[in-house]
Amino acid sequence: MPQHVRGVIARSKGAPVELAEIVIPDPGPGEVVVAVAACGVCHTDLTYREGGINDEFPFLLGHEAAGIVETVGEGVDSLEIGDFVILNWRAVCGQCRACRRGRPQYCFSTFNAEQKMTLLDGTELTPALGIGAFAEKTLVHAGQCTKVDPTSDPAVVGLLGCGVMAGLGAAVNTGAVGRGDSVAVIGCGGVGDAAIVGARLAGASKIIAVDRDDKKLAWASDLGATHTINAAQTDVVTAVQDLTGGFGADVVIDAVGRPETWKQAFYARDLAGTVVLVGVPTPEMRLEMPLLDFFSHGGALKSSWYGDCLPDRDFPVLVDLYRQGRLPLEKFVTERIAIDEVEGAFHTMHAGNVLRSVVVL
Ligand SMILES: NC(=O)c1ccc[n+]([C@@H]2O[C@H](COP(=O)([O-])OP(=O)(O)OC[C@H]3O[C@@H](n4cnc5c(N)ncnc54)[C@H](O)[C@@H]3O)[C@@H](O)[C@H]2O)c1
Numbered sequence: 321m322p323q324h325v326r327g328v329i330a331r332s333k334g335a336p337v338e339l340a341e342i343v344i345p346d347p348g349p350g351e352v353v354v355a356v357a358a359c360g361v362c363h364t365d366l367t368y369r370e371g372g373i374n375d376e377f378p379f380l381l382g383h384e385a386a387g388i389v390e391t392v393g394e395g396v397d398s399l400e401i402g403d404f405v406i407l408n409w410r411a412v413c414g415q416c417r418a419c420r421r422g423r424p425q426y427c428f429s430t431f432n433a434e435q436k437m438t439l440l441d442g443t444e445l446t447p448a449l450g451i452g453a454f455a456e457k458t459l460v461h462a463g464q465c466t467k468v469d470p471t472s473d474p475a476v477v478g479l480l481g482c483g484v485m486a487g488l489g490a491a492v493n494t495g496a497v498g499r500g501d502s503v504a505v506i507g508c509g510g511v512g513d514a515a516i517v518g519a520r521l522a523g524a525s526k527i528i529a530v531d532r533d534d535k536k537l538a539w540a541s542d543l544g545a546t547h548t549i550n551a552a553q554t555d556v557v558t559a560v561q562d563l564t565g566g567f568g569a570d571v572v573i574d575a576v577g578r579p580e581t582w583k584q585a586f587y588a589r590d591l592a593g594t595v596v597l598v599g600v601p602t603p604e605m606r607l608e609m610p611l612l613d614f615f616s617h618g619g620a621l622k623s624s625w626y627g628d629c630l631p632d633r634d635f636p637v638l639v640d641l642y643r644q645g646r647l648p649l650e651k652f653v654t655e656r657i658a659i660d661e662v663e664g665a666f667h668t669m670h671a672g673n674v675l676r677s678v679v680v681l
């Protein structure tokens with residue numbers, strides 16, 4: 321029997337989100353229904369609402385979540401009813417060219433549920449990143465569920481489902497930060513701070529946090545930054561060079577995603593350093609700089625999607641590290657809110673007052 325539950329809908333570009341009754345079909349082959357326990361508010365949900373991803377309104381927002389498997393469809397043998405899972409937006413297919421070449425993090429036909437969740441009048445919903453978890457229940461593909469330790473706090477470990485994994489993986493997977501490296505992170509929101517935590521876990525000896533907001537810099541220090549630079553007051557490139565013996569940092573992570581921050585990352589790195597772009601630029605942004613500067617610097621220029629993670633490989637490990645007290649995931653949860661408070665959480669995020677607001681169901 322299809323079920324009726326409450327979910328947070330963005331009906332049209334820029335309009336405030338609203339709580340609506342939605343219909344969750346019974347899971348078909350390969351699909352599962354998950355009772356959502358918690359879902360973080362990510363910047364990308366706001367970008368969906370603003371029409372910045374595509375115009376397939378109405379959206380069912382929310383994609384950074386953990387919950388309990390409630391029902392499973394035909395052929396699902398990896399999951400059982402009652403399993404505690406973190407939802408992911410990279411259920412790799414194993415068949416595409418990228419997967420077959422041993423680079424599943426670049427899989428270009430990741431699985432989502434085939435059936436649609438709808439409004440009561442039958443209007444099909446587009447779930448954010450194929451998840452849609454600002455809802456009491458959601459329908460996903462079984463591959464989008466990664467089983468983790470069931471005694472974990474869902475509001476905390478659910479953050480691995482997007483922003484924390486993206487930032488941490490940008491440092492550890494994409495940037496390949498190693499022991500003794502110097503690392504600079506530009507933009508210390510949830511994603512940048514997760515990169516700081518990742519750099520610390522990987523053994524970086526110097527971790528330089530860069531932001532325009534002193535409150536963010538204080539949080540970054542609490543999470544492991546060894547030095548801070550206020551970009552509104554100081555020249556970032558010179559300051560990073562000064563802190564690294566004049567060389568620049570081995571890895572610089574741009575967790576803002578603007579031309580000016582990317583250029584700072586480019587010039588603030590060591591001659592053989594790596595730039596990782598994890599912040600998401602908007603379509604109109606352009607970069608202009610001397611081509612000779614590219615030529616005369618070595619190293620690597622990379623972008624990082626979802627921290628190059630493989631959920632089934634990475635989530636359980638990170639949950640273990642959290643449970644052992646080696647990954648301070650709980651510090652990313654600034655506030656817990658109800659499902660009807662998502663619109664307010666967008667404003668709080670915009671004002672820079674949170675790392676994460678998490679909807680708890
Ligand atoms: N690549 C991925 O897979 C992925 C996944 C999730 C989120 N993201 C993106 O990562 C970015 C950061 O997300 P977030 O949730 O941390 O956002 P956020 O808004 O919480 O944090 C951004 C931070 O950057 C700082 N900032 C803004 N302009 C700056 C500047 N010019 N110099 C220095 N600091 C500046 C802000 O003060 C803020 O602390 C967003 O673009 C988001 O869409 C990417």
Ligand SMILES: [Zn+2]
Pocket residue numbers: 412413414415416417418419420424426427428429430
């Ligand atoms: Zn694939």
Ligand SMILES: [Zn+2]
Pocket residue numbers: 362363364365383384482483
């Ligand atoms: Zn996200």
